Amino acid sequence: MKSALLALLLISPAFAADGFTTSAAGGKVTVTLDGKLFTEYRTDSKVPYCYPLMSASGAVLSRHWPMKNDVKEEEKDHPHHRSFWMSHGAVNGHDFWAWTTKESDPKIEHKGTRDVKDNAFTVDLAWTAAGKTHLTEERTYTFTKIDAETTEIDVTSKLTAADGDATFGDTKEGMFAIRVDRTLRQKGEQAKGHITDSEGRKDGEVWGKKSDWVAFDGPDEKGEPAVIAMFDHPSNLRHPTWWHARDYGLLAANPFGIHDFESKKDTHTGDHVLKKGETLVFRYGVVLHHGSLESAKLAERWASFSKPK
Incomplete structure (x- = not known):
C-alpha cells in the first residue's frame, strides 16, 4: 500500500x-x-488582454x-495598449489594433x-468587422515557473481564415504586444530602462530590426532589477521577426510591417494572404525575470524555447 501511494505521488501532475x-x-x-495573483485574462475590451504581469x-x-x-505618473496615451495583448492593424483593410468607442469598430470577440x-x-476568438x-482563432496560454526568479508565458495562436480569404x-x-511599466521605459517621468535584442543592438537601434528576441530591463516599480522579454519562435512566419520596440514602452513582434520597418516603397511588401479555411500558427514566449539582463540568461532561455514541442 505504501509503495502504491508513493508511486501515485510521483506521477502527480507536474503543473x-x-x-x-x-x-x-x-x-x-x-x-x-x-x-498570489500572477495575471488575469480579461474580455472587457474590444480586444482580449492579460493584466497584470507580475514579477x-x-x-x-x-x-x-x-x-x-x-x-502615479502613468502616461495616458494609446488606450488600446492594454498590458499584454495580440491584434493587428490591417486584416482585410480593418484595423483591429487601434479603435474608437464606436460599437461598429472591428473587435476580437x-x-x-x-x-x-x-x-x-x-x-476561442473571432476577429469580426463589417458584419x-x-x-477565427484558437489561442493557448501556458505558464511555467523556470526558477524562483523567472516565469515564462508561452502563447500559441492558430488563426484560420473564416468568411473568405484573410489578408x-x-x-x-x-501584432503580439506588451506595454511595459513606467520605470522600464526610456521615455517618461520615471523612465530608467533599456532595450536590448538578441543581436546585441541597444535602445533606439532595435526598432524595425529582425531578431530572435527583444528585452526591456531596468528597475521595477519597487526599485528592484527586472527584465521582461519576448521570444519569436523559429516556426513562425518570416522568423526572425521585425520588432516594433518604442522608447515609451511598447514592445511588439510584427512579421507583416516590412515596408515601414525597411522603408520599402511598395506599401504591400509585407502583405500575407491566408486562403479561406487555411490556418496560420504563431508561437511566442514572454519571460518575466527578477534580476539583471545577465542573470535572465535570455540566449539560453530562447534556445530552450525554440525547440519543437
Whole structure:
C-alpha cells in the first residue's frame, strides 16, 4: 500500500509543482502563482488582454493604464495598449489594433474558454468587422515557473481564415504586444530602462530590426532589477521577426510591417494572404525575470524555447 501511494505521488501532475492555479468564470481567467495573483485574462475590451504581469518581486511589469486610473505618473496615451495583448492593424483593410468607442469598430470577440489546467488554458476568438468573421482563432496560454526568479508565458495562436480569404496588411501597427511599466521605459517621468535584442543592438537601434528576441530591463516599480522579454519562435512566419520596440514602452513582434520597418516603397511588401479555411500558427514566449539582463540568461532561455514541442 505504501509503495502504491508513493508511486501515485510521483506521477502527480507536474503543473502542481510549478505552483500555478488557473480558474475561469464569466469570460475572465485568473492565474495565480503560489497563491498570489500572477495575471488575469480579461474580455472587457474590444480586444482580449492579460493584466497584470507580475514579477517574482511582487511588482507589476506591464502598463497599468487604462485598467487603473490612479497610478502615479502613468502616461495616458494609446488606450488600446492594454498590458499584454495580440491584434493587428490591417486584416482585410480593418484595423483591429487601434479603435474608437464606436460599437461598429472591428473587435476580437471572446467566444469561450476551454481546456483549463493548473498552468494553461485555451480561448476561442473571432476577429469580426463589417458584419463578417474574418478570422477565427484558437489561442493557448501556458505558464511555467523556470526558477524562483523567472516565469515564462508561452502563447500559441492558430488563426484560420473564416468568411473568405484573410489578408494581413503591411503595417507596423501590430501584432503580439506588451506595454511595459513606467520605470522600464526610456521615455517618461520615471523612465530608467533599456532595450536590448538578441543581436546585441541597444535602445533606439532595435526598432524595425529582425531578431530572435527583444528585452526591456531596468528597475521595477519597487526599485528592484527586472527584465521582461519576448521570444519569436523559429516556426513562425518570416522568423526572425521585425520588432516594433518604442522608447515609451511598447514592445511588439510584427512579421507583416516590412515596408515601414525597411522603408520599402511598395506599401504591400509585407502583405500575407491566408486562403479561406487555411490556418496560420504563431508561437511566442514572454519571460518575466527578477534580476539583471545577465542573470535572465535570455540566449539560453530562447534556445530552450525554440525547440519543437
